[in-house]
Amino acid sequence: MKTLAITYFTYMFVSFYLLLMTILLYLKNRNVLFDSPKITKEYSISFLVPIYNEGLTIKDTIKSIFEINYNNILEVIAINDGSTDNTFEILKELKIKYPRLKILNKTNSGKADSLNKAIKLCKGELIAVVDSDSFPSNDSLSNIVGYFDDPRVGVATIPCIPRNKSTFLEKLQLIEYKVIAFTRKLLEYIDAIYVVPGPLALYRKEALEDIGGFDTKNMTEDIEATWHLIHNGWKVRMSLNSLVATQTPDKVKPWFRQRVRWGIGGLQCIIKYKNAPLRNKTMLGYFIWWFFSLGLVLGLVGIGIFLYVFIRGIISNYLIVHYSVGVGVPIMTMNEIYITPGVLNYFGIILFSLFFIFTFFTLAVMKDNAGGKQSFFNLLFYMLVYLLIYPIVLIISTWELITGKRKWR
Amino acid sequence: MNQKNVFWEALLLAIFIFASGLFLGYLLESSRTSKIISVYQQLEFNLLDIQVQSNLISLQDINCNTSIESIISLADRAYNESKILDRYEGSADLSESIQIQHKKYDLLRAVLWSNSLKIKEKCDNKFHRVVYFYEYNPTEIETQSKQNVFSKYLGELKEREGDNIILIPISGNLEISSIDSLRSMYNIDSLPMILVDESFKVDNFEDLKKIDSYLN
Numbered sequence A: 001m002k003t004l005a006i007t008y009f010t011y012m013f014v015s016f017y018l019l020l021m022t023i024l025l026y027l028k029n030r031n032v033l034f035d036s037p038k039i040t041k042e043y044s045i046s047f048l049v050p051i052y053n054e055g056l057t058i059k060d061t062i063k064s065i066f067e068i069n070y071n072n073i074l075e076v077i078a079i080n081d082g083s084t085d086n087t088f089e090i091l092k093e094l095k096i097k098y099p100r101l102k103i104l105n106k107t108n109s110g111k112a113d114s115l116n117k118a119i120k121l122c123k124g125e126l127i128a129v130v131d132s133d134s135f136p137s138n139d140s141l142s143n144i145v146g147y148f149d150d151p152r153v154g155v156a157t158i159p160c161i162p163r164n165k166s167t168f169l170e171k172l173q174l175i176e177y178k179v180i181a182f183t184r185k186l187l188e189y190i191d192a193i194y195v196v197p198g199p200l201a202l203y204r205k206e207a208l209e210d211i212g213g214f215d216t217k218n219m220t221e222d223i224e225a226t227w228h229l230i231h232n233g234w235k236v237r238m239s240l241n242s243l244v245a246t247q248t249p250d251k252v253k254p255w256f257r258q259r260v261r262w263g264i265g266g267l268q269c270i271i272k273y274k275n276a277p278l279r280n281k282t283m284l285g286y287f288i289w290w291f292f293s294l295g296l297v298l299g300l301v302g303i304g305i306f307l308y309v310f311i312r313g314i315i316s317n318y319l320i321v322h323y324s325v326g327v328g329v330p331i332m333t334m335n336e337i338y339i340t341p342g343v344l345n346y347f348g349i350i351l352f353s354l355f356f357i358f359t360f361f362t363l364a365v366m367k368d369n370a371g372g373k374q375s376f377f378n379l380l381f382y383m384l385v386y387l388l389i390y391p392i393v394l395i396i397s398t399w400e401l402i403t404g405k406r407k408w409r
Numbered sequence B: 001m002n003q004k005n006v007f008w009e010a011l012l013l014a015i016f017i018f019a020s021g022l023f024l025g026y027l028l029e030s031s032r033t034s035k036i037i038s039v040y041q042q043l044e045f046n047l048l049d050i051q052v053q054s055n056l057i058s059l060q061d062i063n064c065n066t067s068i069e070s071i072i073s074l075a076d077r078a079y080n081e082s083k084i085l086d087r088y089e090g091s092a093d094l095s096e097s098i099q100i101q102h103k104k105y106d107l108l109r110a111v112l113w114s115n116s117l118k119i120k121e122k123c124d125n126k127f128h129r130v131v132y133f134y135e136y137n138p139t140e141i142e143t144q145s146k147q148n149v150f151s152k153y154l155g156e157l158k159e160r161e162g163d164n165i166i167l168i169p170i171s172g173n174l175e176i177s178s179i180d181s182l183r184s185m186y187n188i189d190s191l192p193m194i195l196v197d198e199s200f201k202v203d204n205f206e207d208l209k210k211i212d213s214y215l216n
Helices: A003-029 A058-066 A087-097 A111-119 A145-149 A168-188 A205-210 A221-231 A252-272 A283-327 A343-365 A376-403 B006-059 B064-090 B097-122 B141-164 B177-185 B205-215
Strands: A045-051 A073-081 A101-106 A126-129 A134-136 A153-157 A160-162 A201-204 A235-238 A244-246 B128-134 B165-171 B193-196 B200-202
Touching: A003 A168, A003 A283, A003 A343, A003 B006, A045 A058, A045 A111, A058 A073, A058 A087, A058 A134, A073 A087, A073 A111, A087 A101, A101 A111, A111 A205, A111 A221, A126 A205, A145 A153, A145 A201, A153 A205, A153 A221, A160 A168, A168 A235, A168 A252, A168 A343, A168 A376, A201 A205, A201 A221, A205 A221, A221 A235, A221 A252, A221 A283, A252 A283, A252 A376, A283 A376, A283 B141, A283 B205, A343 A376, A343 B006, B006 B064, B006 B097, B064 B097, B064 B141, B064 B165, B097 B128, B097 B165, B097 B177, B128 B141, B141 B165, B141 B205, B165 B177, B193 B205, B200 B205
Parallel strands: A045 A073, A045 A126, A073 A101, A153 A235, A160 A244, B128 B165
Antiparallel strands: A126 A201, A134 A244, A153 A201, B128 B193, B193 B200
C-alpha cells in the first residue's frame, strides 16, 4: 500500500474511533445529559474578575454577576491588572452601587498572577472565576454548586457561547462553541473534561490551593489549571443547563491571535505534563495528554501532507499548462476529467458525512441553548473551511512557542 | 460516572467497521482488476491470432491489408483499454494487483510492436510505428508534466493520422527484461522518449512538431 494511503487511513481510523466514542457516550447518557445536581448546601462563593482594559464590558460583567440567583455570594473581587483605559474609574462607580464589590488595583502582571494574588484574599469555600468580557446567566451557579457535594470535585463549569451573533465569524464560533460544549459534557462521563473555560469556572478553594493556584508561565491558565487538578486527582464537572455569554472576536485577525494563544497554551501543557502518560494514574495520563498530543502530531503531519500535495499540484498544473500552450495541445482532455473514485475517496466521503451528521445532531440537541438556528451554509462552511484553519493555527503556535515569541497581552 | 469501558467498545466497533470498509474496498479493487483481466484476455487472444498471421507471412503469401488492419485495430484497442487501466491504477489504494496487469499490458504491447515489425518487412512500409516509452509512476514533477503533454500530443496525433500510424505506449521502468532489451537495442536511454519507425527519436517539446513533418 502507498505511504500516503496508509497515512490517510490512519487519520481516518483515529477520527472514526473518536467519533464512535463520542456517539457511544451520547447513547449511554442521553437521558441524563441535561440533569443537574440539586443544591443541598449553599456554599459560600467568592467571585474573581481579572480585568485588563475592559472599560467597554466590565460594567455589564459585574452587573450580570450581581444578578445571579444565589444567596451566598460573599464578595466579588475585581482585579484591575494595570489597565490603561477607564476601567478603574468604572469600577469605582460600580463599587457605590454594589457594596460587595471589592477592587484590587495592581500593576500589570498577567491574568494568572492577578488571580493568584486575589485567591489569597478570598473568603468563600468556592471561587468563581469570570472573564471580564463574559456574562453569566442568572441560573449559572444553581446548576453547578450541587456538584461540590462530592468532595473530590475540584471545579465545575457551564457552556459558554458568543455574546454577539451578528457577524459571520461570530455565527461560526457559535456552532463551534456548541459542539465543544456538547462533546465536553460527554467527556465528563469518562472524567476527561480537559478544560474549564475562562468565562466561568467554579473552583473549590481547597483544590486551587492544592495545585498552588494558576501557572503564571502558561498562556492558557484555565487549561493548565484543569490538567493540574486532574493530575492531583480532582474531578471536573459540567452542566449543560446554564450558559455564560462571552465576547468573541468579530474579526479574523484577533480571532486568529486568540486561537494561536490557545494553541501555545495547549503545547505548554503537553510539555509540562510530558511524564503524565507514564506516571500519572488519572485520565490526564491515560487519555487527555494523548488526545492533545495525537491532535498535535496528526494536525502537523496532516498540514504537511496537504501542503506537499497541494504545492506539487500547483507546480505540476502550472508546468502542464505552460508546456501544453507551447506545444499547442489541449490543457485538459476528457480522460483527465473522468474521475474514478478509489477506496480512500469513499472512506473520506463517509467520514465527512458522519461528522456532518454529528455536528448537525449536536446543534439539534443543543437547540434550547441560546443562539438560534444555524443555516446550512454556515454549517457547511464551518466544516469545510473553519475547521481546516486549525492545523495552520497549530503550526503558528508551535513556531511561536519554539521561537519564544509569545506574550499574553 | 465511570464509563471508561467505552474506550474498548469504541475501539472494537471502529476496528470492525473499518475492517468491513477495507474488505469492501478490496472487493471493489478486485472487481476492477477482474475487468482488466477479462479485457486483457480478449486482447491476448487477438494478439495470438496476429502472431499466427505473421508467422504465416514467412511461409506463404498472405493478405497484407488484412494483417495491417488487424494489428492497427488491436493496437488501438490496447491503447484505449490502457486509458481505463490508468484510471483504475490511479484509484487503487489497497492492492497492487493492477500494477501486475500493467506489466502484462506492457509485454503485450511489446509483442504487438515486434509483430508489427514483421508485418512491415513483408508488406512494405504502409504504416508508421510510434512507440512511446514513458516512466511508470514518475516522482519528478517535471517528468509527470512532460509525460502528460507528450500523451496528449500523441493522442491528438493518432486522431489526425488514424490508421496511418500504430501508437504503442510502453512503460520503460518496470524492470521487464524484454522491454529493457528493446530500450537497449534502440538506445532509449532516457524517459519519456518517442521512437518513430525505429529510427526517429524525440525527447523534448521542440522536436514534437517534427514528428508531423516526418510522418508526412
